[in-house]
Amino acid sequence: MIKTTLIDADIVTFQAAAGNEQTLSWGSDGSSLILDPDLALFKCRERISDIQRRTEAEEVLLCFSGSANFRYQALKTYKHNRRGKRKPKLLGSLREQLCDLYPNACENRLEADDLMGIYQAEDESTCIATIDKDLDQI
Numbered sequence: 001m002i003k004t005t006l007i008d009a010d011i012v013t014f015q016a017a018a019g020n021e022q023t024l025s026w027g028s029d030g031s032s033l034i035l036d037p038d039l040a041l042f043k044c045r046e047r048i049s050d051i052q053r054r055t056e057a058e059e060v061l062l063c064f065s066g067s068a069n070f071r072y073q074a075l076k077t078y079k080h081n082r083r084g085k086r087k088p089k090l091l092g093s094l095r096e097q098l099c100d101l102y103p104n105a106c107e108n109r110l111e112a113d114d115l116m117g118i119y120q121a122e123d124e125s126t127c128i129a130t131i132d133k134d135l136d137q138i
Contacts, residue, residue: 001125005055006116007048008130009062009104013095016043017088033089040090041097048102051129061126062098063115066108 020040024032052060098104107115116128 002055002057002127003059003125004123004127005052005057005060006119006126006128007051007060007062008112008116008128008132009064009095009098010112011131012044012047012062013091013098014088016040016047017090017094019043020090021088035090037090037093040094044094044098045101048098055127055129057127060102061119062102062104063112063119064095064099064104064106065111065115066106 017040020036020043022034024034026032048060048062105115105119110118113130113132116130120126120128
């Protein structure tokens, strides 16, 4: 039986944040960014509930990436294709809200996938929920 599902909360929050913002163009007068924070939070909570239901886990643990990932120091080109790209505006606030609502974990210098791999190695009653291909090896 699965006691805890470890959820890659970076992906859950990114998808909800990106999916709930739209750019409205005013032509030569510029553009406006339209955000729906309530719907974004609803989508996160709905996704988390769906994952817990599908895995039949007693509880969930949201895993977030910490700051100052060690890979940036080890490999200067790490995620270089993402540099200069704007992150969804709702990302930070969604993360804060989810941390208030659910058990969560975050370790500086580690990404969420690293953290989930460590936790699962320590506790076999867990399962991992992610679309991150880095975890195909676990």
